[in-house]
Amino acid sequence: MRKLIGRADFWRIAAPVAAGMAASHPSFAGNPIALALAAGSGFGGYNYFIEEARRSLRTVDEEVAEGFSLRSDDIFPETMGLKGVRLGFTKDRGMPLDIENDKLMRHLAIIGQSGVGKTVLGMNILWQQTARGGGWLFIDAKLDKDVRDQLAYMTRVFGREDEFYVMNVDDPDNSNTYNPLLNGDPDEIASRLLNLLPSSDNNPGSDFYKQSANYALTVLIGALQAAKKRYTFMDLAIMLQSAAAISRVETLIPLDSPAFMVLQVFLDQFKKKDKNGVQVDVNKIKDILGGMSGRIAQFAQGKFGRVFNTTTPEIDLVDIVQNNKMCYVMLPTMGKDTAALNLGKMVLSDLRTAVAKMQGLTKAERPNPPFICFADEMGSYVMPGISRVFEQARSAGVMMIPAFQTFANLASVSPEFEEMIIGNTWTKCFFKLGSIDSATKAADIIGQVKNYQYSVSASQSESASAQSLRVTPESSNSESGGVGESWRQMEEYRISPDKLSRMGIGECVVCSGSRTFHISTQAIEFPPVPEFKKNVYPTSLPAGFSTLDLEGQYEQFLIGLRDTMPVAAAEPL
Template identity: 55%
Template sequence: MKPFAGAWDAWSLLFFSTAILFMLPWFDGVNTVFLALLAVLGVVGMVWPRVKDHLDIVNEEDREGFIMPSDETEKPCMGEGGLRLGYTKDNYRPLDIPNGLMSRHTAIVGQSGVGKTTLIEYLLWQQTVRGGGWLFIDAKIDRDTRDHLAYMARCNGRSNDLYILDISSPAESHTMNPLLSGDPDEVASRLMNLIPSSENNPGSDFYRQSANHALTVIVAALQKANKLYHFGDLSILMQSTKALEELERITPPSAERRSLSVFLDQFRVQKKEGVELDMNRLKQVLGGMAGRIALFAQGKFGEVFNVYAPEIVLESIILENKMLYVSLPTMGKDTAALNLGKMIISDLRSAVARIQDLPKIQRPKYPFLAVLDEMGAYVMEGVARLFEQARSAGVALVPAFQSFSQLNKVSQEFGDIIIQNTWQKVIFKFGASEGAETASALFGKHLKFQKSISLTGNESVGSQVLRTRPDSSESEGGGMSVAYREEEDYRFSPDKIMALGMGEVFTLSGSRAYHLRTPMINFPDDVLPCEIARHKVDLPDDKEPLHFEKRLNEFLMAA
């Protein structure tokens, strides 16, 4: 039985004792209803904590099927006010994350196959229902996931708002050209993210900076000439001297043309036929970047990205609350998929920068969800700045990855920035102790009482030598003591994290910790395959396509 202790029991005992006292004959004039009320309050106050303890289903001892206590949840705000992550296992209360905290980003971490994608689908369902927008980068080819998302859109009458980017199946993909948005510096920076960082290699960094300067000058000239271009055109420009000279010719007199001419002059050499560009020297500067750009201009990539009027414009997707699903074929086309992931992330960062400059009323009504599933597969240094600034643009980032080491492989500082800038941490089951220990440390420690029991016993036999009779005596003794010692222990230990079941998570929101069961959407078995809705996009009136690909033979002959 729970002992009397604390203010609750003290007040309950006071009410009950007062009621008994005023029932004595000396207090005949006291209102009986008042006395009965005091007695009831006293009895209820003493009984309720015991009943509550009896009904408590918290179970911290079992290895499997345990139920850890959760902190108090906020008032439910699912829908327009926020998104629901799940239900606490100890009292079945919903945990809703308000929009303001959702904008502070949410990290989802855990080994493969434990329910990360299921939770992501549940979050996207809520976002779709309330008319919000989202981006879902899926680092695996999973037709079921794509069909589920299309089913969500159909159920909510939003099929026309769903865009699909799938380079493994161009016929079932919308088109995109991330080169057309942003100023020259933004476009060049977006392309440079395709090249690994070279901060610790001065030689590589020189060529990296040279390539960045070349891209900035070329893109600036294209924009000044009011030309629409795609990866195929840019690839030709970086591999053909005649194409570069043609660009110089069509660029009107301006600072952009002068910059292009100055850049090209360093590669001009005197030959018998006259002054020509030395392509070998140009390739030393542009060769590595030209190959990466050419990757987006060939085969199935080219079918999706070599367009002058793309259907997908990421900034418009965000501002108009549209939905974009990006499939990365990381298994079959590892290098190409990683570059595509980096390109999308870079485009997202540029879009966030432009949206930050807009008045607050023009930003998304609900936080735009950017779910980066398996982010460790295409992670890069430039993502860190995105986590620091996306909130001000109304973009809520939801990175999902399998282990913290996937972040640390970029740099230790990179992993720290991602964890520091995610207000919510959703931890699924871990398969390795190292990652579980890192996750456990995020939840911190708390004080708990450690119970210890000690038993003592003694036995003695003796004879009394001072008497004339040989009398003897025997004695036995024993004792037991119970002690409680206050000590610090992990709120959720590494062992508990490694023993989580399917769909179970430990969640940290700010400083509050929860043990949750995440919901699962039961989609029909006969979900129809995704059918994309085509969007006709007109070319801008003030610009015209470059069409260098149509002159490919002409340019390559003169390369």
């Protein structure tokens, strides 16, 4: 049985009651101040009792600076007995918060400063996804071998270790191979590669070279696909600087292929006439496409090359998404930030191609349960084109979970990009926010509620008057008093920015649709796990395809390449 009023509350109630009794003594009969005091003390004692009863009966504690508990809405009844993902338990009533699959495919954003539990929540979601046979892609903006080993352990627990891939350019001997140049049509692959270039907005000169590179890549990749040739990053880098290499590819294309005609039109702009006849101007090719060639070559050399420079890659994102497999991508952003962040952009672009392929399948052929892409610290490697995935991934059975520290990470791309990402995530998890701007924006997203503010006022007045000229002692005196109460309707934040910036580690406010929850998340306690050793998967060339292998004929195709590409080659990767 819960105690409503205790000893400590006696004098708080007895004092105003005693004052009211004293004010009602016959000696004060008719005194307006005494009447006001009697009425106010009785009313105040009653209100104190009601407020103390309410405070004692509720389990929500919003007053303390730390360890507070906010009121949560009722949990979703439709998740009971249905498949979904559990985010945690509400702090006020300890109820489980589950998000069912349909809401998951409307995406989930995780926002919070470093070290407050974003990755822990992501790992918990991936554990549940692995347990129910679902697939996932985890892009991690750091080299965390402990996370890698724990993920490998997770797949073994559920007997799925043969469906697990790791991409780690910092340790190529323990990484599966990957070549994102082989998935998609020429336009998709060219767009993927253009993410390696800086933005050309408001720079006409830069935009000219970028569009030229886009045109060249689309034509050359189309020619290679028409010739049924599998190629590497180095093959493409050589083609962008060698007329002889392009001429070699030209001989491999069927003469009746549209790609042959397009290639002829492309080469015509580089041709010049000299004493030896009509020749392709190699220097003009290098002037326009040399910068793109150098960026592509970064992925063909050193440690990057040992992972990416292959024609039979083990990692195929279309296969991983469609068949509910699992892949962990480790980005060495601290040591090789530019190349690593370009890699993150390329993987997200490849995912966009996989989403497009899933859209072309029947509903029964799409991933079930929904495929999850957990992009941790996405603000580090995000690019504008990925917003299309958030808009259309639901129809492909793919769920996006972007995690970032502040809203400025998204706004740095563009204000429109931030709006598209936030607007296309149905569920949002706000952990402790380190900046007041992010906390205020989060509070605005959660919304406001109407509350009533109660106030009591007391007043008294006295007056006296007498005639200036008088023969008798006539005069008048008056006294008045009153008590008033009022209620004022006002709007205030449902969860204040101050609360959002003072939450503890492992707790967050979840906004899903129109409902809001204050939850505690659960961390998975892993036992000591063995170091990960990669699985070796058999690979082969598709039927009818062969390798281009321009790299094996390096000297034949690139006279003077050593003078044009030393910068990319000299940087250890």
